[in-house]
Amino acid sequence: MSFKSLYEFSCGLNQHPVLLEGVLDVKAALLTGQDELHYVPVDLDPEISLGHIKQYRVPTGVYSETQWVTEIRYFQELNMCWRRFVCCKELMHVFDSANERADSALKFQQLLDEIEAPLPASESSEMYKSETKTKWMALGVLCPDPVRAHFKPRWESGEMSDYDLAVDLRIPETYIRTLMSDRYERVLEILTR
Numbered sequence: 001m002s003f004k005s006l007y008e009f010s011c012g013l014n015q016h017p018v019l020l021e022g023v024l025d026v027k028a029a030l031l032t033g034q035d036e037l038h039y040v041p042v043d044l045d046p047e048i049s050l051g052h053i054k055q056y057r058v059p060t061g062v063y064s065e066t067q068w069v070t071e072i073r074y075f076q077e078l079n080m081c082w083r084r085f086v087c088c089k090e091l092m093h094v095f096d097s098a099n100e101r102a103d104s105a106l107k108f109q110q111l112l113d114e115i116e117a118p119l120p121a122s123e124s125s126e127m128y129k130s131e132t133k134t135k136w137m138a139l140g141v142l143c144p145d146p147v148r149a150h151f152k153p154r155w156e157s158g159e160m161s162d163y164d165l166a167v168d169l170r171i172p173e174t175y176i177r178t179l180m181s182d183r184y185e186r187v188l189e190i191l192t193r
Helices: 003-012 020-032 080-095 105-116 126-142 145-156 162-169 173-180 182-191
Strands: 036-042 051-059 066-075
Touching: 003 020, 003 080, 003 126, 003 182, 020 036, 020 080, 020 126, 051 080, 066 080, 080 126, 105 126, 126 173, 126 182, 145 162, 145 173, 145 182, 162 173, 173 182
Parallel strands: 036 066
Antiparallel strands: 051 066
C-alpha cells in the first residue's frame, strides 16, 4: 500500500497528460484494496472545499465480506484541469494512515476548522498535514519526473509559458511554478522513501 508504487507506475507510463480515470485510479485502488471507486460531482461551496473523499464499507451479500467503496466528491463546476487535480488529490487520501483520515463527522469538522484557521505547524493535526502531502502526491503522479524532465527545459527557456504547460499537462496553471521548482524533487524524494 505504498504511494511509491503508484509514483513508479506513473513514471513508467511515458505519457502526458497522465490519465487519471481508468489508469492511475485503477492502480491506486489495486494498491490500497479499494473495491469500488466513483467520481461524484456535487454542489459544494468552493470557498470552503473543492472536493473531498468519502470511504465506507458495504456488504456484498447476506453472510459475506464487505467491500470498500470510495467516492471522490468534487465541486461540479470545476473546469477539466481543476477537476483532474482535485480528484487526483482526493484519491491520494487512499494512502492515508489511520490518524490522517477524516473518517468521522467530528474529524471532518475539525479538519474544516483547521483549513479555515490553520494552527502553527507544530500544532497541526495529521489530517491537516495530509492535505498538503496529497497535493504534492497528485502533482507527482500527474507529472512524474520523466514528464517533468521533458518539459522543464522548454519552460525554463521561455519557450513554454505556465499556461502552455498547464494545458499540456491538464493541471491548474497555479501549480506550474511549484511543479517546476526545486522543492518538487525534495518533496517527491521524501514521499517515495
